[in-house]
Amino acid sequence: MRKAKGLGAKANPGNASEFDSLVSSVEKSRGLLGPYEISDHLSARIEGLGLLDSLAHFEAHGYCVINDVYAHRDLDELTGVINTFATKDKGVIADGNAPYLLGRDPLVDKMVTHPKILAFAEVSVGNAFRVGQVAGSIKHKGGFVPDGVHSDQNWLPAPFPEHNCVITFCIPCEGMTDEEGATRIVPGSHLMRRHPNREERFSQTRPIEVEKGGVAVWDGSVWHCSGARKASGVRTMLHATYQRFYTQPIDDYSYLLENHDYMKKAPKEMGLLLGERAFFGTGSEDKMVDVQKFEEAMVRTRL
Ligand SMILES: [Fe+2]
Numbered sequence: 001m002r003k004a005k006g007l008g009a010k011a012n013p014g015n016a017s018e019f020d021s022l023v024s025s026v027e028k029s030r031g032l033l034g035p036y037e038i039s040d041h042l043s044a045r046i047e048g049l050g051l052l053d054s055l056a057h058f059e060a061h062g063y064c065v066i067n068d069v070y071a072h073r074d075l076d077e078l079t080g081v082i083n084t085f086a087t088k089d090k091g092v093i094a095d096g097n098a099p100y101l102l103g104r105d106p107l108v109d110k111m112v113t114h115p116k117i118l119a120f121a122e123v124s125v126g127n128a129f130r131v132g133q134v135a136g137s138i139k140h141k142g143g144f145v146p147d148g149v150h151s152d153q154n155w156l157p158a159p160f161p162e163h164n165c166v167i168t169f170c171i172p173c174e175g176m177t178d179e180e181g182a183t184r185i186v187p188g189s190h191l192m193r194r195h196p197n198r199e200e201r202f203s204q205t206r207p208i209e210v211e212k213g214g215v216a217v218w219d220g221s222v223w224h225c226s227g228a229r230k231a232s233g234v235r236t237m238l239h240a241t242y243q244r245f246y247t248q249p250i251d252d253y254s255y256l257l258e259n260h261d262y263m264k265k266a267p268k269e270m271g272l273l274l275g276e277r278a279f280f281g282t283g284s285e286d287k288m289v290d291v292q293k294f295e296e297a298m299v300r301t302r303l
Contacts, residue, residue, distance in 0.1 A: 062222030098136030148201030166220030181229030
């Protein structure tokens with residue numbers, strides 16, 4: 001790749017003055033911004049949004065609760081939106097899923113671009129982060145209970161990078177208590193920067209209890225699982241993940257997978273090289289991500 005003279009000299013961003021502040025922010029940290037460090041351009045915003053205490057808890061324990069993020073009327077409306085888009089698919093999240101929600105209802109788009117969420121995500125997964133997955137879930141009493149804890153960046157080989165790669169925000173429409181099926185966490189497990197082993201999958205967990213209007217957020221390394229709902233009624237929740245920019249293929253050759261003549265004649269290894277077995281992009285309005293491909297990635301990415 002060619003190197004421009006001066007950092008960002010050949011960049012052509014939409015907003016030049018905003019981009020200039022990013023360039024000076026990189027220069028201030030000499031390009032060495034550490035994990036959990038707040039970049040210069042973001043510092044005043046984080047303070048103004050009152051996120052410093054939440055970020056400190058997040059760094060120490062691998063998760064936190066951000067209180068008073070959303071208006072109750074928006075959360076009431078969100079319950080209806082998730083129910084509208086819920087499918088009968090039994091997917092990876094819970095016993096009722098509303099997959100692939102971005103761009104289908106303005107309220108969802110508004111919630112996943114809330115200034116507090118985006119600023120918090122930027123500290124954790126970097127300025128160039130992208131949205132990963134946006135889905136709703138509906139948990140009933142005695143519904144789906146997962147088989148032990150996991151890390152959300154479960155397709156990353158261990159040891160995980162010190163810079164977090166995946167951050168998950170969960171927005172429970174009515175809040176969530178232990179009884180109501182709150183997500184459960186192994187506090188501090190992110191510090192090990194690896195997947196839980198067979199025994200550790202059944203580590204002691206504690207619930208992340210959230211009041212209505214608040215958000216639970218956790219690091220991609222921290223071990224956690226869904227919690228069983230013991231109370232009657234349902235827990236309706238919006239899940240939104242964001243991912244660090246790297247690593248993606250530079251050239252997008254995925255169109256070749258659709259060219260059956262080409263694929264028939266191509267070397268047999270080409271399918272894997274082109275992402276034929278990748279779970280990325282397999283979610284749709286009708287179904288959650290392809291579980292078989294996801295499970296296959298859990299094996300291949302550890303080798
Ligand atoms: Fe998870």
